[in-house]
Amino acid sequence: MQLVLDQQQQELRTAVRKFLADHSPPERVRAVMDGSDVTDGYDRELWRRLATELGLVGLVVPEQHGGSGAGHVERCVVAEELGRVLTPVPFLASAVLAVDTLLALDDVAAQAELLPQLASGDLVGAVAVAEPGGSWYTAATGTTASMRDGTWVLDGCKTHVVSGDVAEFVLVHARTPEGTGWFLASGDAPGLRRTPLRTLDPTRQLSRLDFAATPVRPLAGDAAAVLAAVTDRAVVALAAEQVGGMERVLEMTTEYAKVRVQFGRTIGSYQAVKHGCADMYSAVEQACSALRYAAWTADHDTAQLPLAAALAQVVVSPAYFQATADTVVLHGGIGYTWEHDAHLYYKRAKTSELLFGSGEQQRQRLADRLGI
Amino acid sequence: MTLVGQSIEEFRGTVRAWLEANVPTSTDGLAPGELLDVAKRFQAGLYDAGLAGITWPAEFGGQGHTAAEQQALDEQAARFDLPTSPFRIGMGMCGPTLLDLGTPEQKARHIRPLLRGEEIWCQLFSEPGAGSDVASLQARASRDGDAWVVNGQKVWTSGAQWSDFGALLARTDPDVPKHRGLTMFIVDMHSPGVTVRPLRDMTGRAPFNEVYFDDVRLPADAVIGEVDAGWQAAVTMLGHERVSIGGSVRQRTDPLGFAGLVELARDKGCASDPVVRGELAQLYAAERALSLFNTRLQQEAAAGSPPGARGSVAKLAGAMVLWRAVQTAGQVAGPETVAWETDDARAGELATAINATPASSIAGGTNQVQRNIIGERILGLPKEPGSDRDIPFRELKVGTQRRS
Ligand SMILES: Cc1cc2nc3c(=O)[nH]c(=O)nc-3n(C[C@H](O)[C@H](O)[C@H](O)COP(=O)(O)OP(=O)(O)OC[C@H]3O[C@@H](n4cnc5c(N)ncnc54)[C@H](O)[C@@H]3O)c2cc1C
Numbered sequence: 001m002q003l004v005l006d007q008q009q010q011e012l013r014t015a016v017r018k019f020l021a022d023h024s025p026p027e028r029v030r031a032v033m034d035g036s037d038v039t040d041g042y043d044r045e046l047w048r049r050l051a052t053e054l055g056l057v058g059l060v061v062p063e064q065h066g067g068s069g070a071g072h073v074e075r076c077v078v079a080e081e082l083g084r085v086l087t088p089v090p091f092l093a094s095a096v097l098a099v100d101t102l103l104a105l106d107d108v109a110a111q112a113e114l115l116p117q118l119a120s121g122d123l124v125g126a127v128a129v130a131e132p133g134g135s136w137y138t139a140a141t142g143t144t145a146s147m148r149d150g151t152w153v154l155d156g157c158k159t160h161v162v163s164g165d166v167a168e169f170v171l172v173h174a175r176t177p178e179g180t181g182w183f184l185a186s187g188d189a190p191g192l193r194r195t196p197l198r199t200l201d202p203t204r205q206l207s208r209l210d211f212a213a214t215p216v217r218p219l220a221g222d223a224a225a226v227l228a229a230v231t232d233r234a235v236v237a238l239a240a241e242q243v244g245g246m247e248r249v250l251e252m253t254t255e256y257a258k259v260r261v262q263f264g265r266t267i268g269s270y271q272a273v274k275h276g277c278a279d280m281y282s283a284v285e286q287a288c289s290a291l292r293y294a295a296w297t298a299d300h301d302t303a304q305l306p307l308a309a310a311l312a313q314v315v316v317s318p319a320y321f322q323a324t325a326d327t328v329v330l331h332g333g334i335g336y337t338w339e340h341d342a343h344l345y346y347k348r349a350k351t352s353e354l355l356f357g358s359g360e361q362q363r364q365r366l367a368d369r370l371g372i
Numbered sequence: 373m374t375l376v377g378q379s380i381e382e383f384r385g386t387v388r389a390w391l392e393a394n395v396p397t398s399t400d401g402l403a404p405g406e407l408l409d410v411a412k413r414f415q416a417g418l419y420d421a422g423l424a425g426i427t428w429p430a431e432f433g434g435q436g437h438t439a440a441e442q443q444a445l446d447e448q449a450a451r452f453d454l455p456t457s458p459f460r461i462g463m464g465m466c467g468p469t470l471l472d473l474g475t476p477e478q479k480a481r482h483i484r485p486l487l488r489g490e491e492i493w494c495q496l497f498s499e500p501g502a503g504s505d506v507a508s509l510q511a512r513a514s515r516d517g518d519a520w521v522v523n524g525q526k527v528w529t530s531g532a533q534w535s536d537f538g539a540l541l542a543r544t545d546p547d548v549p550k551h552r553g554l555t556m557f558i559v560d561m562h563s564p565g566v567t568v569r570p571l572r573d574m575t576g577r578a579p580f581n582e583v584y585f586d587d588v589r590l591p592a593d594a595v596i597g598e599v600d601a602g603w604q605a606a607v608t609m610l611g612h613e614r615v616s617i618g619g620s621v622r623q624r625t626d627p628l629g630f631a632g633l634v635e636l637a638r639d640k641g642c643a644s645d646p647v648v649r650g651e652l653a654q655l656y657a658a659e660r661a662l663s664l665f666n667t668r669l670q671q672e673a674a675a676g677s678p679p680g681a682r683g684s685v686a687k688l689a690g691a692m693v694l695w696r697a698v699q700t701a702g703q704v705a706g707p708e709t710v711a712w713e714t715d716d717a718r719a720g721e722l723a724t725a726i727n728a729t730p731a732s733s734i735a736g737g738t739n740q741v742q743r744n745i746i747g748e749r750i751l752g753l754p755k756e757p758g759s760d761r762d763i764p765f766r767e768l769k770v771g772t773q774r775r776s
Contacts, residue, residue: 133640135707160707197711200723206711261769262505264760271756272740325695328574328730329738332503333528336574336730343574343727350702350726351710358706359699360647 002300003292009077016081019054024087026341032088033202033344041166041196041205047089051121057095058119060103066116072233072298076240076291083244086203086344090124093163096237097230098125101171104229105182105221114169114184126167127230128158128209135357136160137365139227141175143211145183145218152218153191154183154211160355164207165196172209172216173227180223183216190214201351203344232309235356236294239312242320242352243291246284249327249345253277256331267330276326283319290315310366318359320349383441387448390421395452400717408534411455415489425463425487428471433484439674443667453623461531462486462493464616466539469556469609473597478558482537494535495613496526496559496583497606501770503528504741506541507550507603508760508770511585513542513557520544520557520590522565525582530735532568532581535561539609540585541602543765550765554602556609557594564588575727610737615679617736618686619666627722628697628729630656636718637704651700658693662686681749688742691733698726 005013023046032043051057059075061067075095082091099118102111102125117123130136131143143156154174164170170192172183185192191214197206254277257268267273294312297304324346328335335342353359378386394417396410418424426442428434435441456463467486470478485491502509511524522542532538538559545553559566565588570578597605626632634652637643643652666686669679701722702709709726712719733739747753760768 160711198714198720200710264769329733332734336734338572338574354702354707354710358703360703
């Protein structure tokens with residue numbers, strides 16, 4: 001078990017951090033968020049450069065499909081950096097969910113066709129699992145696929161689809177007469193209506209997708225196994241993003257605690273603030289450890305991945321929200337303003353915490369994997 | 373209308389009947405300006421019906437009743453959503469402080485219009501460099517003959533954008549330790565030299581403001597209490613503030629209230645889920661323990677023993693209950709807490725409430741400061757070392773920079 005980044009992984013982190021510092025400063029994040037800069041909700045130019053110049057989108061895509069054949073540890077390094085600065089790009093949807101789904105399927109043709117285009121950033125993919133009233137975890141399949149006049153069509157509704165409004169294609173988990181299956185729908189397919197949801201987090205888009213006799217292509221593979229594999233890996237990548245955000249809010253808070261003076265002393269000299277920062281630091285360290293372990297299992301011990309992924313989520317999700325809530329409060333009034341970045345992390349943390357399902361569902365998943 | 377001679381039961385009936393007939397059914401979707409008009413009309417009606425300022429002295433326009441009537445009114449009011457938020461600071465903080473410390477002339481001039489909602493008040497304490505440590509504030513009030521001239525900046529001033537008057541804390545003597553050189557003033561917010569700039573909070577709304585004072589002239593009779601005794605006045609007001617915030621009745625439709633979350637759980641079909649039930653029961657327990665504590669404080673106050681620093685317990689507990697409610701909401705609504713359909717107004721309100729939750733741990737004194745107050749002023753524990761209480765204000769370090 002290797003829980004420390006090696007030389008190369010550290011270099012990757014340094015390079016990505018530098019690139020994002022130059023190209024994804026807070027002003028840019030806000031411009032995209034407000035829609036004052038781009039109209040489609042993500043930073044296309046940055047996305048293209050992340051894909052082509054840095055090769056980050058296809059990090060876990062095998063070289064034969066145009067990727068760099070690196071591991072989940074490396075992908076988590078990137079997710080952590082993106083989470084640190086809240087870069088509004090469809091990394092979670094395209095470089096994680098869509099890539100992992102295609103890799104887990106047995107559909108060689110779809111892999112050969114789509115993976116290179118995902119890796120190059122030419123196409124954005126999204127994955128649709130959750131349905132209204134449920135969550136990704138409950139994965140209800142009120143959405144059905146059936147043969148009509150010799151072609152497969154989808155009917156039903158998916159929701160909370162990450163980047164579902166901008167994706168060029170969507171991989172949909174649906175019910176067929178023979179059980180569940182995965183289907184490929186084009187983003188502009190007839191009978192597909194995409195509606196952006198209102199979101200707590202202005203930097204992450206989620207959509208509802210309504211299918212009405214939408215023509216789709218069935219994808220080969222064991223649907224349930226694919227869903228399980230993708231969920232575990234996505235949870236780990238999300239945990240990386242969360243840990244990155246935690247590291248950033250910890251920095252913000254401790255920096256501020258060192259300069260803000262009340263009652264003639266820096267506020268960091270008060271135990272209440274100092275201990276708040278210390279608790280946050282301790283939480284970051286534990287979250288990071290759970291993350292590193294989960295990422296390592298994804299590369300080296302997939303038998304342990306389901307447990308490690310569930311563990312990471314239970315450790316990281318509430319810890320991130322707590323850290324951001326403390327960040328706002330430890331900044332006082334200034335932390336409660338729109339101008340300060342603290343709220344962006346607060347909203348991202350709450351969203352990440354509940355994105356795939358409630359805290360109790362996360363604990364139940366862990367309990368299942370522990371055999372209790 | 374006269375209420376004299378009514379029993380509590382009769383009074384309760386009067387209140388219920390009046391509220392049923394007069395509380396606006398819905399204020400959803402109204403622009404802030406329209407909301408203000410609705411609020412002012414409602415408050416005037418409430419006053420004219422003899423139901424505003426229940427325990428305030430009759431000679432200045434209050435009703436002169438006892439805490440029992442107040443409690444009866446609060447109980448009835450809890451069944452409605454009263455559009456009274458613009459008056460919260462006036463009724464809960466500035467008015468009671470004027471009653472405690474104001475001159476008869478000040479009370480005669482200000483209390484009645486305040487109670488009738490004709491004049492709105494704000495609290496001008498915090499500055500960029502002085503929040504928790506409000507006594508280190510820098511806004512100056514200099515003597516000019518009999519009058520005063522104010523210069524400086526305030527921040528986070530709730531409701532300043534529609535206020536007619538403010539309770540201003542300013543420095544009148546920089547050569548003495550910080551607590552000793554402050555004075556509280558009544559300031560007419562429409563005076564020349566007062567500039568109000570709204571600030572956006574993390575919910576995207578702009579409920580608070582920056583307020584600039586540029587050679588604003590105040591008459592001699594604007595002083596509340598004594599010159600250079602502003603700290604005592606501030607402590608008086610902050611005490612009222614904590615009781616007012618901690619004891620504020622939760623709106624019936626509060627998306628983070630127990631009642632609202634139970635309704636949400638029922639609608640989502642998860643009210644019988646054992647985990648959800650447990651969370652909701654825990655939330656109820658926290659809410660109820662706090663409201664019983666508030667009732668106890670009120671009864672003690674009625675018996676002549678004011679809450680003093682114990683208001684901090686209510687203020688702190690109120691903030692903590694909200695954090696619990698945020699967690700419960702996530703359990704009840706799951707992913708729909710963070711993303712919802714455009715037409716789902718309730719989900720939108722829940723999200724706004726979640727985004728507003730940190731405010732209750734900051735405004736009116738942060739949780740950390742409340743704990744300090746409880747520890748030091750109630751329990752008599754020593755202060756943290758290194759106090760700056762005895763150093764002349766001029767030599768202090770405040771905010772994020774050393775003063776020149
Ligand atoms: C929504 C809202 C409305 C408000 N409305 C008003 C208003 O109408 N009028 C008004 O005058 N003000 C208002 N305020 C200001 C509010 O009173 C201050 O924000 C608050 O007192 C904290 O001060 P600060 O923002 O300067 O934070 P700071 O005092 O700088 O505090 C930063 C952090 O340091 C901690 N800290 C500071 N000193 C200590 C200590 N001795 N021990 C331990 N921890 C400490 C605090 O707890 C906090 O976590 C409002 C604030 C908010 C958020």
